[in-house]
Amino acid sequence: MxxxxxxxxxxxxxxxxxxxxxxxxxxxxxxxxxxxxxxxxxxxxxxxxxxxxxxxxxxxxxxxxxxxxxxxxxxxxxxxxxHAPAGSFEVAVHSRQWSWSFEYPDGKKSPQLVVPVGRDVRLTIDSDDVIHGFYLPGYRIQVDAVPGMKTYAWFKATRLGAFDILCTVYCGTNHSEMMAKLFVLPQDKYETWLAGGAAPKDGDAPMDGE
Amino acid sequence: MGDTVHEARAPYFAPQGGRRGILSWLTSTNHKRIGILYLSLIGVFFSTAVVLGVLMRVQLQSPSMRLMDARTYNIMFTLHGIIQIFLVVIPGIPTIFGNFALPMLVGANDMAFPRLNLFSWYLFLFGAVLAAVAVFTNGGAPDTGWTFYVPFSLKTSVNVPLATFAVFILGMSSILTGINIVTTVHQLRAPGMTFFKMPLSVWGLYATAWVQILATPIVGITMLLIVVERLFGIGVFDPTKGGDPLLYQHLFWIYSHPAVYIMILPAMGIISDLFPVFSRKNIFGYKMIAFSSLAIASVGSLVWGHHMYVSGQSDTADIIFSLLTFLVAVPSAIKVFNWIATMYKGSIKLEPPFLFALTFVFLFSIGGLTGLFLGALSANVQLHDTYFVVAHFHYIIFGGFGFGIFAALHYWYPKMTGRMYSKTAAVVGWLVTFVGFNVFYFPMFIMGWQGMPRRYYSYLPKFNELQLLSSVGSYVLAAGVAIILVNLLYNAKRGAKAPDNPWGGATLEWTLPSPPPLENWEEPPTVTKGPYDYSGMEEKR
Amino acid sequence: MSGHTHAGPIDRDRGCIGMWLFICTEILLFGGLFLLYSVYRYKNPADFHAASQDLSRFSGTLNTIVLITSSLSAALAVHELREGRAARSKLFIWATILLALTFLTVKGFEWAAKFEHGLYPNAAHLLSLPPGQILFFGLYFTMTGLHAIHVIVGMGIFGYGLRALSRGKIDAEHPVLVENATLFWHLVDVIWIFLFPLFYLIS
Structure with missing residues (x-):
């Protein structure tokens, strides 16, 4: 395996x-x-x-x-x-009360995390206000987002599909609504999205994820 | 310790020395009365927090439930946590049974510092009043969670300083109780009671008292720093001024993890007293159990970082804390094995206190074994801050502390009241709580495993069924707790008169009348045999 | 008869054990602050050095001498009491209280000077300095403030001891209160002896 x-x-x-x-x-x-x-x-x-x-x-x-x-x-x-493998695909994760945003090396920003299938993805995580917890149970990833420092995590995007991203560190009134999605797309669909295509929806990717 | 006939001395709760009524209680430095004072307050707090918990479960019954808004829900779990942790579970056994039972268990007439003892009760009351005031004034109750994590707690509702100051005061009360217990155990043991002739409940309270003394000051200063940070903005926890939020978490857990042992060690001690009594034979491996209490108390002080595996602390720290965490699991396992071995070839009577004690072992084992998942670095990544953790610590704290205190109450009830509760009602109450407890909390393990974060006002639809099941369990559990409490309260004055030694215990408190007089012994008892030596007691059973 | 005393003068051994346990908790209370101090100084050595230059070494040294002297007079108070000379004991307690007052006065002037220069938490000037200096002064005010509260509490205990001496509740046979007050006072002194170099003598 x-x-x-x-x-x-x-x-x-x-x-x-x-x-x-x-x-x-x-x-x-x-x-x-x-x-x-x-x-x-x-x-x-x-x-x-x-x-x-x-x-x-x-x-x-x-x-x-x-x-x-x-x-x-x-x-x-x-x-x-x-220990993320060298040459991982880098995405910066920013958090604030109560939303996530994902920033790509080319400067593109997105409210959802979209990655091509098969890549190692390295996330650098920070927070603008209070502590949040970046939690991606579908890929067994969790690490806190702490103001004033950067934390990181990585995963190998082997499974196509949509996965929930949740906040695990209590951060105020709408803590339970601080959600986003990870979309693992086939390379061609990913490139369409990167080039400005429409944001993916739950049904877009085959749901063999969870 | 033969069959002395007690000349009629008035029970400790009868009016004494001209003072009657509530005032005679509020001014009494007698250890039994102070124990009952604590019991009354803690009983009220416990019931309040149970109601809050049930209301939260009503809200979580379905994801679209709108019994309250999200902010109210956040306040509720904060209050539930603050009350249960700081007003019920941490003070619980040391103050109730450390006061009521400890002097009798070691053959003394009172604690080492009786006036200090009453003073710490007033501090406790004062802390509780401050916390209550914080709920209703100045912008409303804190919504930070009981952990007061910075920087959130520096930004949210205005009443955080008052609540954290209340925690500081409660900590002072806890420290004074700890000092009293350590000094009592060192100074006031009856002639002949060596350390290894002490009942294991005393060992449990003694180890706990050291944790209270050595760990509580750290949370005291941490809470004070939150107050100072909020009032003056000194910056030590504020990342915008160079402060480090992780340092707060370290300071907080340096105390709050040992606090878990404040909760569980005395319960373990009491359970170690009950297994021999109801098996009619000596405890298996006395010294092992006594030393394992000290081992837990000392190694347990070095494992706080396992609350912070994913917090951003260094990987090296993670690894060291994980190793120590697995080592501290061993003494707890030893205790469980020794309790079970005590039953081997015993002559077991399943009286209500023992049913609760057996349930303690059952639930504590589940809590302990699920702790192994959380202690493992990689497994924790999936389970951290999910319902798995919530289930785990409720199995330890409610299953351990809660059922420990239920066992203790049913065991010493005849000594406290001079009466006996209805054993049938007690067994019914036990069964309902046992079933309700597991239906309530076990589904949470599954939900956590599947990625349900804690402290959520609402949730994803895939958790609908298990959340509903869990809510139903909570209602059953609350009903069971109500049965237990009603049975105990109702029979305190109306129950059948209890004999001096209803369970055939060999520890010193059972040589006293039920209820004992204000001054336990007129002549200090002399101890010649161990606490679990039942030879020659068969006929009195 | 160990277990059979009624409320009254505290048994001497017991009082001593209780007080030492309490002192452990005090050391740990300050220990939390010393821990914070160490971490932040380790992270910001240059800022801590720079900020330290703003403190008055003269006042710090003066206060150290004052406090050590007060510890001596407290110890003498206990000695005189044990020898049965209550009047001289009272005199030394008074001396201790006055020295404590001196300490607080010097401290007060020091704090006032810092306030004048805008070196207090949340002051605009302080916030314009690097984070390490903000933390230094945050810790300075917190730790010396908490220490000053201990000085005030110690004065209160000595004051109570004076009253008890005057009423004859304390004598050579029952010196626990004064003994414990002095023990507490030595603790206050020792904490200052750690605070002084940590804040005033960073080189």
């Missing part, structure tokens, strides 16, 4: 989910089983046990190793997310 930001995030999500479910069902099983098996009616006399060194060492060491493995999974994915 080609390395994408989606893969980098989803791999660790599913890895952790597998162990989380395993541990969860183990915990619930023993809670319920002991509650039934050792209820006072069935087991009127308790057996005194103060501890068990082997068992306790085991459940210090095992969770530690498991936790460390999760950390490394997260770290590997994150390293990938934080």
């Amino acid at each position: 080609e390395a994408t930001t989606i893969g980098a995030v989803d791999e660790s999500l599913y890895y952790i989910a597998a162990f989380a479910f395993l541990l969860f069902f183990g915990i619930v099983f023993f809670l319920v089983y002991f509650s039934v098996r050792y209820r006072a009616k069935r087991n009127p006399v308790p057996t005194e046990i103060h501890g068990n060194n082997l068992l306790e060492v085991l459940w210090i060491v095992l969770p530690t190793l498991l936790a460390l493995s999760m950390f490394f999974y997260g770290l590997t994915g994150y390293n990938f997310l934080r």
Whole structure:
């Protein structure tokens, strides 16, 4: 599989989910089983046990190793997310209460993010007023837009379609309406748009995105 | 500690020394009375915040709902957060049970500084009044979220300084309570009670008190800086003057992450007391649980940056904070395993307090395991500031603190009131809250996973069904909470008389009458056995 | 009998533990500000140096001497009290209060001078300076202001101690209040000893 930001995030999500479910069902099983098996009616006399060194060492060491493995999974994915490939397609993202705007290298500005399919897209993000959160769940991208500094993120636009861009850091009254769209278009349609063609609409691109 | 017959000493809540009525409560430095004073205030605040929460869920029932406008909704989640965090969950267990139960648990007659104790209650009241005033005056309530993130909080409604100052005052109250608890544990333990003969609830409160003392000043100064920034414009958090908004977030979370442990550690301690009592056997791995509390308190002070993975802080910082975050998960896991192991070969009675304790473990486990997703750097990118986080911390805070305090209330209720609640009603209340809780919050994990950001007044149509389900769950949960509260309130005066030791506990408070007299012991008790040693107690059960 | 005292004079060990814990919280309170200071100085070394030149080293040095002397007189007050010489103890407390007042007066003149030169938060002149200087003066007023509040609180506690001494509530057997007031005063002194070089002596 080609390395994408989606893969980098989803791999660790599913890895952790597998162990989380395993541990969860183990915990619930023993809670319920002991509650039934050792209820006072069935087991009127308790057996005194103060501890068990082997068992306790085991459940210090095992969770530690498991936790460390999760950390490394997260770290590997994150390293990938934080290092945009050289030669990425650059777009500047500006945010303000309560809208996004996208600025292209040639100076073109757009309220929607439109990119050609297959490219690595590097976003440089800033804010004019308060902190916003640039969130593109369809490509597993999130980073805050902070006034006074520039943050960045990148993704590989592998999937055609329209994707929601949302604000995740609460920024005032219309926080929940601070939305935009990402359109990943085939190269020819992208060029038409760049040359001044009409803004794409939801139906324009095949919706295999989400 | 044999079967001494208690000569009739008046219960602690009877009129004493010529003072009666409300005034005798407001001037009393007695630890049990102050505990009840806190309980009354916190009960009112909790109910208020639950109502706010339900109103928010009504608004979110459908994306086109217009119960309130967006600004009102933003104020509501801000108030819900401020009340629940600063007025309920952080003070909750240390003030209610740290006062009511702690001196009895260590065999003392009162806290180390009784007058300071009453003073901190008044500070708490004062902070709460300030917060309430901030809601109704001077342009209206703050709409910043309980985190008061700059620079938004520097620009929005005019009452932010008053609200943040209220938080500062509440922090002072919390610090004084912490000082009282640490000193009490060091100085006032009964003869024979070594540190390793203390009940684990005392260990929990003790570790918590250190966090209160060491972390709260940082949020105190941060809140003061917001006030000063708002009033004079000093510029330290204002990017237009060279200030760094991320520095605010660091300072805020240096306290507010440890604050999560202020919320959960004492609850864990109480749960550790309940598992042995209702399994009739010693806790599995006493020292491990005691030390894991200290481990959580210390390592937990170094993980604040995991709230800021996507904030723009350096990647190196992200990596260090993520590593520490995974390490702090381990002591919590140890506690869960030890609790469950305590049940092994026990003789278990599913009394109401224990049902709540078991539910605590169930919900806390879900909260803890979902925390692993958020701790992992890449997974967090998708889940950060979404409903996944909202669900996660409600599983920890409501599932942990909330059910911990429900367990504690049902456990010490006979000691507090001298009466017993209806056990049937308690079980019904438990079942309804348990079902409502999971229907309410579990869908939020799914919505967050699918990209539903938090603090949204409205939402995309793809979330319609799950949002509705979640709202229905919230109504069920609120009904369950109401059943629990009514049962406890109604029976405080009308319930059947409770025996001195209804659960067969081996800790010191159960050697006192129910309710205890104003002065717990006439002669200091001598401790010769551990807190979970039930040998020779079978016949009294 | 540890657990069985009624309200009354505070047990000495207990009072001492409580006060030290409180001092920890005070150090952390200022610690947050020192943290901010370090970060901003690290980011703006030249601006901090330039802004520091606007402060009066003379006043700063004078105030440092005044405060250290007051710490000494506070310590002597405790010593005299423990020796049972309440009258001399009162004298030293008075001296401490007067020195504190001197400190505040000097501080007041300093602040007034800064205000005259437009070097106060949100002043048009200050806002025309580079961000590092704005932050320097923001921190200067916040930190010395918070410190001054502590000086005033300390004076209040000593004043209360004087009253208690006059009424005979405090003596060689029950010196906790004066001891703790002095402990607090040393803290106020120590904080100033950190503030002084950080603001006045940047080279």
